[in-house]
Amino acid sequence: MTRYALLIEYDGGPFVGWQRQGSGLAVQQVLEEAAAKLNGGVPPLVQASGRTDAGVHAEGQVGLVELPGDLSPVRVREALSFHTKPHPVVVTRAAIAPEGWNPRFSAVSRAYRYRILNRRARPALEAGRVWHVPVPLDAGAMHRAAQRLLGRHDFSAFRAAACQAKEPVRTLDRLDVSRFGEEVVMVAEARSFLHHQIRNLIGTLALVGHGRRPETWPRQVLEGRDRTRAGPTAPPEGLCFTGVSFAAALDWV
Amino acid sequence: MTRYALLIEYDGGPFVGWQRQGSGLAVQQVLEEAAAKLNGGVPPLVQASGRTDAGVHAEGQVGLVELPGDLSPVRVREALSFHTKPHPVVVTRAAIAPEGWNPRFSAVSRAYRYRILNRRARPALEAGRVWHVPVPLDAGAMHRAAQRLLGRHDFSAFRAAACQAKEPVRTLDRLDVSRFGEEVVMVAEARSFLHHQIRNLIGTLALVGHGRRPETWPRQVLEGRDRTRAGPTAPPEGLCFTGVSFAAALDWV
Numbered sequence: 001m002t003r004y005a006l007l008i009e010y011d012g013g014p015f016v017g018w019q020r021q022g023s024g025l026a027v028q029q030v031l032e033e034a035a036a037k038l039n040g041g042v043p044p045l046v047q048a049s050g051r052t053d054a055g056v057h058a059e060g061q062v063g064l065v066e067l068p069g070d071l072s073p074v075r076v077r078e079a080l081s082f083h084t085k086p087h088p089v090v091v092t093r094a095a096i097a098p099e100g101w102n103p104r105f106s107a108v109s110r111a112y113r114y115r116i117l118n119r120r121a122r123p124a125l126e127a128g129r130v131w132h133v134p135v136p137l138d139a140g141a142m143h144r145a146a147q148r149l150l151g152r153h154d155f156s157a158f159r160a161a162a163c164q165a166k167e168p169v170r171t172l173d174r175l176d177v178s179r180f181g182e183e184v185v186m187v188a189e190a191r192s193f194l195h196h197q198i199r200n201l202i203g204t205l206a207l208v209g210h211g212r213r214p215e216t217w218p219r220q221v222l223e224g225r226d227r228t229r230a231g232p233t234a235p236p237e238g239l240c241f242t243g244v245s246f247a248a249a250l251d252w253v
Numbered sequence: 254m255t256r257y258a259l260l261i262e263y264d265g266g267p268f269v270g271w272q273r274q275g276s277g278l279a280v281q282q283v284l285e286e287a288a289a290k291l292n293g294g295v296p297p298l299v300q301a302s303g304r305t306d307a308g309v310h311a312e313g314q315v316g317l318v319e320l321p322g323d324l325s326p327v328r329v330r331e332a333l334s335f336h337t338k339p340h341p342v343v344v345t346r347a348a349i350a351p352e353g354w355n356p357r358f359s360a361v362s363r364a365y366r367y368r369i370l371n372r373r374a375r376p377a378l379e380a381g382r383v384w385h386v387p388v389p390l391d392a393g394a395m396h397r398a399a400q401r402l403l404g405r406h407d408f409s410a411f412r413a414a415a416c417q418a419k420e421p422v423r424t425l426d427r428l429d430v431s432r433f434g435e436e437v438v439m440v441a442e443a444r445s446f447l448h449h450q451i452r453n454l455i456g457t458l459a460l461v462g463h464g465r466r467p468e469t470w471p472r473q474v475l476e477g478r479d480r481t482r483a484g485p486t487a488p489p490e491g492l493c494f495t496g497v498s499f500a501a502a503l504d505w506v
Contacts, residue, residue, distance in 0.1 A: 009374070009377045009378055010377050010378070011377050011378050011380070057378055059378060077373070077374070078373070081373075081374050081375065085375075088377040088378070088380055089377055090374040090375055090376075090377045091374065092372065092373075092374040119345065120330070120331070120334075120345075121262070121330070121334050121343040121344065121345045122334065122338075122343055123343075124262045124263050124264050124341040124342055124343045125262055125263070125264050125310055125312060125341070125382075125493075127264070127341055129378075240378075
């Protein structure tokens with residue numbers, strides 16, 4: 001048996017999320033059924049760095065699969081991208097997984113991008129890829145409010161009720177908000193995030209961007225540790241899991 | 254009656270192109286049927302700066318429509334974007350059209366972007382937005398070859414058989430090729446283009462990018478004026494009509 005690390009891109013739109021749910025197709029399932037073709041017809045487990053929600057996209061999800069024999073990583077990459085057709089899920093790179101490496105527990109940093117289309121007209125070209133906010137947002141105010149949230153904190157105020165993490169303390173390393181023309185783009189980085197943490201942070205910062213709350217408010221919400229005081233959860237389609245860092249670089253092909 | 258200029262964005266994927274064809278839905282038709290709601294139920298003519306082909310996208314198509322009364326441009330913009338639902342066609346801006354202004358004949362420059370996803374794996378997130386070229390392209394060689402095509406020339410070698418233009422001479426002002434990670438992006442600007450001119454230029458430059466033809470070859474093809482000697486027509490989904498310039502700026506809202 002050989003263990004392979006996989007770099008995975010997908011359009012989250014048609015899926016119930018990374019993980020299997022009661023009904024509907026999961027990204028994990030598409031990959032496991034593709035990997036079954038290399039595993040005597042039996043779907044092997046594919047583990048991932050992050051269990052993205054329904055509608056959330058990925059450019060840089062990282063997975064792990066164990067397969068019989070000693071196929072080259074190129075062969076595994078090509079075969080999996082072929083067998084995931086016609087679903088919008090591809091393996092862009094593969095590597096031999098180092099001894100003891102795990103996509104979830106070996107990750108030292110995860111990065112996400114959130115895109116807001118901030119104009120009156122609904123999206124035509126970027127529908128399903130952005131959150132449409134028709135009222136003008138002050139990206140500078142959102143950025144300044146975000147900087148007050150960096151560091152190690154109890155993020156209970158931004159945590160989904162369904163969050164399964166044992167404890168709510170996380171270290172937020174980066175939360176940048178920038179405007180590019182009609183788009184407001186946020187980049188978030190941390191070793192790990194709580195369930196819905198980024199989407200709850202974005203929904204809260206958007207209220208600052210609207211001018212409905214002051215720049216100091218998100219920090220107050222953080223300190224209150226009360227989810228009911230934060231802003232709404234921003235919709236999933238604006239979110240993309242862009243990448244994962246590991247202590248030792250993988251030998252991707 | 255009042256004449257309105259419209260700035261239009263659409264996803265070309267579901268349409269037979271800007272213009273009505275024998276069957277299938279046209280972008281023009283979606284807009285004319287939306288405008289009928291402001292015209293006593295009768296679809297008015299919507300003219301455009303460029304008649305994009307099936308599958309070609311637009312961020313900055315410009316249209317002209319004449320409507321009864323004196324609705325504000327904001328009202329026209331909002332109403333048209335509402336009545337085009339659920340189609341991926343929106344009016345992002347509107348303006349009162351100056352006397353004698355026409356989106357086709359008053360245009361002094363048109364700009365297009367062409368995106369190639371240049372990696373082994375097929376696109377998942379950008380499917381329908383890019384041309385997938387799995388073999389490595391030398392964007393520098395493509396750019397240098399493109400610079401030899403700038404200026405005023407007979408572009409017969411890059412013209413579709415079905416092209417209806419009276420004469421094949423055009424002035425190509427810009428044809429830049431740049432790499433951004435896995436993407437090779439081309440930007441083309443001219444007062445006007447022949448039918449399929451950009452897609453034929455891209456298909457020809459791609460052969461240079463592959464290393465299958467030298468950098469000097471596209472210029473030779475140009476000078477030969479023989480369509481059968483040029484490269485294949487690049488697929489429509491990589492192309493986006495990004496904008497139009499006019500001698501006098503419009504007062505967009």
